Amino acid sequence: MGLKELRNAEHLSASSINDYIDCGLLYKFGRIDKIPAEFKPDALEFGSAIHLALADFHMEKMRGSYLSVKQLHECFETHWRKLTDGRDDIKYAEGNDPEILLLKGQELLTAYYNKAPWKEYECIGIEEPFSFYVKGCPLPIIGAIDLIEKDDSGTIIISDFKTSARSYSNDEVTRNFQLVLYQMAMKEKGYSNSDILLRFDCLIKTKQPKFESYYTIRDEIDEIRARKKIVTVSKGIARGIFLPNDSAYNFKCKGCSFKKNCDAWFLEEVA
Ligand code: SF4
Known part of the structure; x- marks a missing residue:
């Protein structure tokens, strides 16, 4: 299941x-x-798109071929656009927008590609x-x-x-x-x-x-x-x-x- x-x-x-x-x-x-959330933080959708791109990357490796870093970027772009296009419920943190986060995601994936022990x-x-x-x-x-x-x-x-x-x-x-x-x-x-x-x-x-x-x-x-x-x-x-936890220590x-x-x-x- x-x-x-x-x-x-x-x-x-x-x-x-x-x-x-x-x-x-x-x-x-x-x-x-099950109250609908007032908004979705951009970090949540961003993390989902990174996860999906890395799943594609490793799935391809399991099938016996390696994606290039460019193909990994394309996977991320596809998932990111699918998750964010036309959405008005995503709350972008100050200084962020979909295009900035698209570039940020691709830079992060380059870092992953170059440094992660995936081989x-x-x-x-x-x-x-x-x-x-x-x-x-x-x-x-x-x-x-x-x-x-x-x-x-x-x-x-x-x-x-x-x-x-x-x-x-x-x-x-x-x-x-x-x-x-x-x-x-x-x-x-x-x-x-x-x-x-x-x-x-x-x-x-x-x-x-x-x-x-x-x-x-x-x-x-x-x-x-x-x-x-x-x-x-x-x-x-x-x-x-x-119990509610509205203390100063609750980062949530x-x-x-x-x-x-x-x-x-x-x-x-x-x-
Ligand atoms: S106490 Fe804080 S984390 Fe808990 S429901 Fe209220 S605002 Fe949200």
């Missing part, structure tokens, strides 16, 4: 669990009440969907892994593509929840006896676009902690507990696409 079909049924995912933890109210508006390993999966259960959580955990590779010794390398405004810190890599979930998914898929390496492939939108790979691993304790988190989140959702408030609903919610009479 593809990710689209998996999404049709009730589920949890790395992003929904992160949303719930960052702000329960944000989770409720988007995923329980080093055998590609065994692209946009690989998964669904698995954790004991104590009635909902399946679903997602899709951007890229799965294997090296000569049989080690599995799971990669997630990121577009980011800056380099990642060590903490952001070693404590990331999404990667442990991907490791658990791969084990469910029959790779429980394999060595697994995890990697962020980061396309960094600095003035001079650059690419960085960050490798990391997760152990049994990380998986136990992730399971506990999943079960606790699922209990909170089942009990209808959706700034670009929140449910701001009006949030303001209205805070002004509602307490029942």
Whole structure:
């Protein structure tokens, strides 16, 4: 089953669990009440177009041929135009417009093409969907892994593509929840006896676009902690507990696409 079909049924995912933890109210508006977002941030569509172009690139490699950097640019342009042409619900950050972002995307992909280790390993999966259960959580955990590779010794390398405004810190890599979930998914898929390496492939939108790979691993304790988190989140959702987090530390408030609903919610009479 593809990710689209998996999404049709009730589920949890790395992003929904992160949303719930960052702000329960944000989770409720988007995923329980299914309120249409006020806007789509340009970064979201930009990231989608990069993902789709890289999926094309690796798919071609898996078929046995390499796309040139020019062809990679063309893939990006096709996806970008398809995602953005005629849309008036995309909110462009100051200084951005579709043409500027088209060029930025192509520059980032050049950096990826020149620096990413895409020639080093055998590609065994692209946009690989998964669904698995954790004991104590009635909902399946679903997602899709951007890229799965294997090296000569049989080690599995799971990669997630990121577009980011800056380099990642060590903490952001070693404590990331999404990667442990991907490791658990791969084990469910029959790779429980394999060595697994995890990697962020980061396309960094600095003035001079650059690419960085960050490798990391997760152990049994990380998986136990992730399971506990999943079960606790699922209990909170089942009990209808959706705490707002409008603290200064919640970076999601700034670009929140449910701001009006949030303001209205805070002004509602307490029942
Ligand atoms: S504005 Fe902040 S507190 Fe309100 S829903 Fe969005 S993330 Fe949550």
